[in-house]
Amino acid sequence: MKKIIIGLFLLSLNLLADFSVMSEKKQSVMIELFSSQGCSSCPPAEKWLNGFTTNPELWKKYVPLSFHVDYWDNLGWKDPFANKVFTQRQHRYKQQGHTNGVYTPGFLVNAKQWRGNDKSSLHLKQAHVLSLSLQNGLIKTKYYASGEYEVHVALLGFGLETEVLKGENRGELLKHDFVVLKMNASVMQNSKAELALLHSSVQAQRYALVAWVTPLDSMQVLQSVGSWLD
Numbered sequence: 075m076k077k078i079i080i081g082l083f084l085l086s087l088n089l090l091a092d093f094s095v096m097s098e099k100k101q102s103v104m105i106e107l108f109s110s111q112g113c114s115s116c117p118p119a120e121k122w123l124n125g126f127t128t129n130p131e132l133w134k135k136y137v138p139l140s141f142h143v144d145y146w147d148n149l150g151w152k153d154p155f156a157n158k159v160f161t162q163r164q165h166r167y168k169q170q171g172h173t174n175g176v177y178t179p180g181f182l183v184n185a186k187q188w189r190g191n192d193k194s195s196l197h198l199k200q201a202h203v204l205s206l207s208l209q210n211g212l213i214k215t216k217y218y219a220s221g222e223y224e225v226h227v228a229l230l231g232f233g234l235e236t237e238v239l240k241g242e243n244r245g246e247l248l249k250h251d252f253v254v255l256k257m258n259a260s261v262m263q264n265s266k267a268e269l270a271l272l273h274s275s276v277q278a279q280r281y282a283l284v285a286w287v288t289p290l291d292s293m294q295v296l297q298s299v300g301s302w303l304d
Contacts, residue, residue: 090271090303094207095133097299101184101201104137104286104298107252108164108180111153112146114242119179124251127232133300135198137284139228140252143178151241155234155253155276170293185288185295204297206285213269215285217262217297222290229256229272230300233279253278261290280304 107123109116126138141160142153164180167173173180173187181188202219206227215225234250255274260267272283286298 090208092207092209093301094205094209095299095301096205097201097203097297098134098198099200099203100198101296102137102298103135103198104184104295105139105188106182106185107138107140108143108160108178108182109140110143110146110156110178111236111238111243111248112149112151112241113178116179117243117246117248119181120248120250124249127251133282133302137286137298137300138252139230139254139284140250141254145176146178146241149241151238151243154236155231155250155255157254159257160254167293172293185293201297204285204287204299206283206299206301208271208283208303211271213271213283213285215262215267215269215287217265217287219265219296221265223262223265223287223296224259224290225262225267225269226257226259226286226288227269227272228254228258228284229274230282230284231255231274231276231278231280232282234276252282262287 123138126132126136142155143161144156144158145161164176168176172185205216207214213227217223231253232251234253236248238246255276256272258269260269281303282300283303284300287296288294
């Protein structure tokens with residue numbers, strides 16, 4: 075409990091240590107999972123995603139995120155991590171033709187619908203470098219390419235547990251990593267952007283920060299990178 079409280083305390087007071095990370099010159103594999111505690115098919119998908127916590131190529135090659143949607147909340151159990159913004163994100167993917175439906179569990183790899191059998195999506199392609207740093211409580215990003223871009227940042231929570239009392243997962247103790255707690259975005263100026271540090275009242279065992287770049291008015295993921303917040 076002390077570790078959880080201290081982690082939240084540091085986040086709230088902007089006392090986290092400064093850091094700076096850069097992606098490789100190849101496109102990272104950004105894996106998005108749309109999930110819900112009200113969906114009985116989601117725990118196996120989340121368990122698979124949770125396995126990346128011990129992957130030695132985490133944050134460089136693999137950048138996983140778990141977005142909890144809210145359209146299951148009226149079906150017996152309200153997901154404490156669900157957010158209508160994440161549901162809207164999933165709908166935008168469908169509207170822009172990246173997926174053919176809105177459902178859970180739903181995976182995307184670099185903004186493309188993924189069902190686990192398309193290994194080509196996991197092959198690294200040449201890409202521009204994206205840097206992410208935390209300096210004096212400010213998130214700073216730079217994309218080493220010319221053009222008009224938008225940068226997105228997300229605060230992730232790890233080691234989260236929920237005892238589900240109702241719904242399809244009634245009686246289950248669900249364990250979550252890579253849960254998106256907060257998200258923000260900014261148009262980049264000269265391929266740079268600064269954003270305020272994200273805050274959350276959720277008490278997690280550990281936190282991480284992720285950034286990814288898209289063209290303006292597009293969901294297409296061009297590059298991504300992340301780092302633990304310790």
